[in-house]
Amino acid sequence: MPVRKALLALPAAFAVAVAPAWSGGTGAAAARQAPPLAAPAVAAPGSATGGKGLRWEACAGVSTPDLRCARVTVPLDHRRPRGRTISVVISRLAATDPARRRGVLLTTGGGPGGPGVPLPASLAPALSAEVRARYDLVGFDMRFVERSTPIGCGQPEEEPGGFWVRPAAPGRFPAEAAEARRYAEACVRASGWALPHATTANAARDMDLIRAALGEEKISYLGGSYAGLLGTVYGTLFPHRVDRFVLDSPVNADTIWRPYEMGRTPAFEEGTVALAAWAAGRHSEYGLGETPAQVRAMLIEILDRAARAPIVIGGHAWTAGELGALLVAGIYDERAFGVVAAAFAAVAAGREPSLPFPIRPPRPEGVPGVPADHHTATNIAYRCADAPWPRDPRVYLRDIASQRDRHPLFGPVNANINPCAFWPPARDEPVRLDGNRAPAALVVAALRDVAVPPSVSRAVAARIRGSRLVTIDAHTHAPFPHYGNACLNATVTHYLTTGELPAADTAC
Template identity: 60%
Template sequence: MAAVVVACLTVAVAPAAPASGATLAWRSCPGVDDRRLRCATVQVPLDHARPAGPTIDITISRLPATDPALRRGVLVTTGGGPGGAGVPEPLNLAAVVDPAVLARYDIVGFDMRFVERSTPITCGQPEEEPGGYWVRTATYQSLADTAAQARAYARACARHAGWALPFATTAQAARDMDTIRTALGERKLSFLGGSYAAMLGVAYGTLFPHRADRFVLDSPVNYDLAWRPYELARIPAFEENYAAFTGYLADNSATFGLGATPTEVAATLSRAFAGAATEPIVAGDHAWTAGELGSLTVIATYFEHLWPVVATDLAAILAHRPPPIPLDPRPAPLPGTPGVPADNHTAVNTAFRCGDDAWPRDPATYRRDLARLGTRYPVFGPSIANLNPCAFWPVSRDNTPPLAGNRAPAALVVAALRDASVPPANSIATARAITGSRLVTVDRRTHAPVLNGPADTCLTGAVTAYLVHGHLPEHDTAC
C-alpha cells in the first residue's frame, strides 16, 4: 500500500465557527431513530431562474460537530442515484470518517428535491423498478415493446409530475445546496459525496466556486458525459466485473452449485434470467422477476466484498428457496418516513437522468447501439444500451454546465480502479478539470470506496488530512 504524501504547508488555525442554522426550526427526523440527528425544512424556488416564483420544501438534517471548540463549518452530503435519500447520510458518513472530521464539522444531509421528505414526486406506478432504475433488456423483448412501455411511462410521469419535470436537474439541485448554505448562515460549505452525489458536488463547484471550501468527490460521474455517453461507456466495466463474479462462483462450485467453470456459471445464470423473464422464480413468499435477479447481480458487479452474499442468495433463489441473506431488490424509505409515493425513487432517478440532458429521440439510434454493443457485451449491452423513457421525455434540452467551466478550489477526487458503476476515467476527467485537484485511487472492485469500503487506511488518511488540515497529497496517490 502506498503511503499518503501530504504537502508540508503551514495552515493558520481559524477561530471556531458558530453553530449553523440558528434560525431554523429543528425537529426529529422522519424515519430516523437516532436523536442526535435533527431535521429542518428549507424553502427553495421550484425554478431558481424565478426566485420569486413557486417554492418547494427541502428537508435537511444535521449531526452537530462533536467538539464545538474545534468546529470549522458544515460538511454537506446527500444520497447517490439520483434518487437516494440524503437525510440519514450524516449517520452513515459518521461511521466511515475519522473522529477528527466529526469534531470539526456539522455533518449536514438533505433529501434532494423531489426525493422522499423533500416534496416527493411520483410517476403513478404501483411500485419501484428493481434497483430504482427503469431498464428493459432487449434479449427478452422487442425494441417496439420497449418503446411502447417507455412512452407510456414518460406520459405517466408528465401526467403525475409534469409540474416538476422541467426543474428536475442536477444544476437546480446544486442551487438548492446554496440556498441551504444561506439558511444555515454559512459563508462556505464543504462537501463529501459519492457517485451521483459527487457529480452534484461538481455542479455546485461550477456554479458557486467562491462558496466551495473542501470538497471530497468520491467516484464522480463525468458531468460532461451525463447521461447517455456515460451509460454506454461503462458497459465494458460491467461485463468485466460480471466475468470476475462468474469466475468466483466457478471457483466455489462445491458451495454454490451453479457451475464448475465460468462458462457453465454464465450459462446457468443466463437460463435462469431468461426463464424468469417468462415466469418469475418462486422462492419462499416472493416470485423473483428477471429484473430483480438482474438487480441482485448488479450488486455483485459493484462490490466484490459482497460476492459471498449475492452468490448465496442467487443459489438459494435458483433452488426455489428463500434467500438466507435478504437484499431488497427495490429501494424503500426507512420505516416511519411518511408520504413517500410507492415509486418515488424510480421517478426521481428517471426524471434527473432524462432532465439533465437531451437523449436521442430516434429509435434507430438505440437499434444501432444495441446491434453494436449487445453482441460484444451480451450480458449488460442489451439493457444499458437499450431505449428508455428519456427518448420520449417531455423536457429535452441540455441543462448541464460544462465541466471545463469549473473554477472551484482544488478538490480531493477518489476512485476505485475496477469500479463498474463509475469507471475511473470519470474521476480522472473530473480531477483534471478542477485545477490543482488530486486523485487518490484504490485497486479494488468496489464503488465509491470512501463511503462503501472496505476501509482503507491510506484512503481514509488522505480524506482526513484534507478535511481536517486542508492538506492535499503532493501528487496523485495510489493506495
Template identity: 75%
Template sequence: MASIVLLSPALPAAGAAGVVDAVDVVDAAALSSNRNPQHDPPQEPHRHPARELRWGDCAGVGDPALRCAEVAVPLDHRRPRGRTISIAISRLPATDPALRRGVLLTTGGGPGGPGVPLPSSLAPLLPPEVRARYDLIGFDIRFVERSTPIGCGQEVEEPGGYRVRTATPGSLPADAAEARAYARDCVRAAGWALPYATTANAARDMDVIRAALGEEKISYLGGSYAGMLGAVYAALFPGRVDRFVLDSPVDPKTAWRPYELGRTPAFEAGTAAFAAWTAEGDAEYGLGGTAREVSDAVAELIRRAATAPVVVAGHAWTSGELGTLLVAGIYDERSFGLVAAAFADIAAGREPYVPFPVRPLPPAGVPGVPADNHTATNMAYRCGDGPWPRELHDYRRDLASYSARYPLFGPANANITPCAFWPRIEDEPVRRPAGRAPGVLVTAALRDVAVPVANSRAVAAGIPGSRMVTVDAHTHAPYPAFGDACLNGEVGAFLTTGTLPPADVAC
C-alpha cells in the first residue's frame, strides 16, 4: 500500500546539491553556552509573594471570571539573576474558600498548545468537590502565545502546528536540505531562545509559578505532552508534588525520536479501525465497502493534493491539511463519522463540515504572537529535548525499515526533521525516575493512537507508588472529556481525598 503523503517535499533539486551524509549542525555561534543544569547544585527559585502578582483581564479570553497575571522567570535557570522572560498564568478561584486545599495547575499539550484559557473550559467538567478545593491555574509554557512567544520566520502555521514531511523514493537529500533551511530560519528568528526551549526548563518555570503563588506544593492535571511535563516536574521537584494526575503522558525516556517511531504501528492500527468503521457505512460515505478500499481512497485523495491542492468551495486543501484531518479521525473513535463525511465531501467536490481549524489559529486579542508560533515552539521543544540522529544514513535505515513495515505512516514518521540540524542543546530531558516523589495517578486509554498506552505505563512505573486507571477506548487523553464514569470517578476521588486506588483500575 502506498504511503499517505502528509506534506509534499517541494524543494528544487539544486537545493540539495550540498547535502552530504555527515549532517552539519546549523551554525549557532551566537547562541550562549548552556551546560546541563541537572549537574548544578539545586537552587531555590526566587520567591515572588502572591501579593506582588497583578491580576487583570486575560487577553483573548472571553470569561470575565478568569484573571491573568505575568510571572518573571529566568531565561537560563543556571543564571537566576540574568535575563528574564515572562510567563502568563490564569486563575479561577476555588468555589469554597473553607475547603480550599491549594492550586491545580494545567497547561496545553503539543508541545505548543496554550494553557491560559484552559481553566475556563476545564471547570465545567470537574466535579463540584474538586472545584471547591482548588484554584485552577492555567499557564502558557515558555515561548507559547502569551509567554514571550517565538517564531521561526514562516508566514503560516503548519497543518496541526506540527511540521512533518513524507519521504518519497529518492527524496531524502531534498528533505534534508529543506529541514536544514528551516533550522537556519529558526536560529535567525529565535536563536536567543532555542537553547532554553526544553521541557526541563518549562518544569523549572512551573516551580517559579508555585513560589509566586505562595504555595509550598502544587497539584497538577496535564494530558499528553503536558502529562510528560508533569512527570519531569516530579523528577526535578519531588518535594513540591501534591496530587498529580498525568493523563496519557509521553514517556520522557523516549522523547522524541524513539517516541515518533514507536507510535507508527499505532497510527496504522488507528487508520485500519477508522477504515473498517467507514466501510460499514459505505452507503452513507461512499469511500469503499472494505477497509482496504477506504484506506486507498483516502490515501489517493491525499496523494492527489500533494501534486496540486484540491480546491473545494474556495479552499485549496493541501496534502498536509488532509493528512491532519485524517490524524484527527484516527485519534478518537468519536470523530470517525465527522472525518469520514469530510473526506467524502471533499472527494465529491462538496464543502465539508470541519468544526476545528486544520492549522492553528492566532489567539484573538493577543498582540505580538508570530504567525508560526505553535509550529515553532513545537519544533523547538522537540529538538531541544533531543537527542536526534545527525547522520543521513540513520534516516535512510529508518525509512527503509519503517516504510516497509508501516507503508502509510512510516515514510513520514521516520523521515529527517530540522532536529538533525538543530543547535546542540545541553539541557537534555530528565530521564531518571522520580523515585522521591509521592505516587501519582496516571490515566490512559488502551487504544490510544497519539500516545500509545506503553508510554503511560512507563511513566507510572518510573514514579514508585503510582497507580493507573485505564479505559478500554480508542481515544486520547480521556480525562475528563471522554466522560467515562469509572475513570472520572477515580480521578475525582484522588483529587478530593489524596488517596490513590489500592491497585491499578481497569474501567
C-alpha cells in the first residue's frame, strides 16, 4: 500500500535556518508535579561579578573576531549542586556605547538543540543602533548542545531535519515501535548519564548561573520558538530576575510536547495548501500542477515513490524522510516556496535538485568533539525529558487512527510513536506556564505561522500578566528581526530601549 504520510514535523530551528536561519499517560503525571526547583541565584564556580572572573577567548567555529566566548560551570543535577559538573559556553558582543549600557540581552537557538553561541554575530547587523548601544548581546549553547558538553546517541548520521520521526505507514507500527525502542536504548548506552538532566527547566537554571557569572542583577532576553519557551520557563522559576523579555513565536510550556505536536497538525495541512496554491499559480515555471489539488497530488506521488524505494538522482538516494523534511521546510516559510517547488520539480523530472541548505544538520565546523548525530540526539533528549509521554502503544495506535481520518497528510506522523515512549525517567518536573509570575513580556507572532500557530503565542501572552502581543500578517516563523517588517521591528526596538510596552495588542 502506498505510504502518503512520510512527512516530518521539524523542529523550529530547522525552519529558521532555511528561511533566511518528547511512565504513564501525560495527564495524571503532570497533575502530580512537585513545586519547581529553582537553582540558587549564585555565581557559577570560578566566576565573579561583572564577568571579570570569566576567561574570554575566541569562539570555536565562529569567525567574528569581536565575539568572545567563555565557559560557565554548572551542576549536571541542580538538586546536587556540589556533584558532577558540566560546562555551558557563552558568547558576548559588547554594547557599543558603555555610557548608555543597560545590561545584557541573552539569546539562544531554537529546536530544542539549536546553537546560540553564533547568534550575537548574526543578530547584531539586524538590530537597531539604539539596541546595540544599550546591551551586550550574549548567546549560549544550552547544556549538551555543540560547545556545551555535547551528547549523541551513537548513530552514524543525523536524521533529516535533525528530528526523529517515522511515517506511521499502515501496517508498519510494530516495526516503527521496535525501531523507536532500539533508538532509545542506543541513546542510553551513549549518553545515559546526561539524559535525565536534559530538560528546559535545567537549561533555565543554567541561564540564571550565566546571569550571576556575568554579575547582572537581571537579564533581558530575546528568544524565538523553542527559545521563547525557554524564556517563559526562566520567568516562572526566576521572576525577580526578569528585565525586558521578547518572546518571539513562543511554544506554550503547558502543552509540551505531544499535545503541542498534535495540536499544530491542522496548521501543517493549511501550510501545504498555501504552498500548493502558490506553485499552481506558477505551473509554467514548475510544472507541478495547474491547481492546488494537482500540486498536492504530485507532492504525495513523489513521497509515495520514495517510500517504496529511495529515488536515486545524481548519485544520491532521496528517501521519503529527506523529501518530507524538504516539504516541511517549504511550508514553514513562504520565502522558501520557490526553492522547495523547484526541488520537487527537479525530482519529478529525474534531475538533481539544487538546495541552499542541507537536509541533515551538518557538524559545526571548528567545534571539536561533536558526535555525528548530535542535533537529533539533543532534540529528542529534551523533548523526551521535558514532560511525560504515553508508554502504552495502544495510545499511539488510537491517535494515529483518529488523525488519519481528520488530517490524513500530517496527522498520523505527528501522532506516531517515537523513542520517548521508551525513554528513561527525567530527574525533573515540568515547569508549567500557568505558574508564571514574571513581569509582562512582549510576545511576537506571525498570523500564518505553521511551526507555532498564533493561537499558541496568544495563549503565552495571556498567561504572563500584562504582556502584549504584536502580530504580522505573514506566512513565516519567528519573524523578529530578520523578516524585515518595519512596524514589528520598531515596536520591539522601542520596548527594548525604553521598557514601554504597547498600550494594547498590536497588529502590524
